[in-house]
Amino acid sequence: MTARQWYDQGNDFRKQSDWQNAINCYMEAIELDPLSPAVEAKEMLESILNFYNKDAYNL
8 A cells, every 4th residue: 555545544543533543554654655644643643642541542
């Protein structure tokens, strides 16, 4: 898959509240394209999860 496809799939998972799979997809996108919008999406999702539930979020 392309970086864009991984990013889009991550967005689909995020919309379903499947946080871990969303982050995994974003990481795949970033690996293929370090300038992908997945960088910002992953950072925002991690920030939100860290803020709301520090105990349940461990990467």
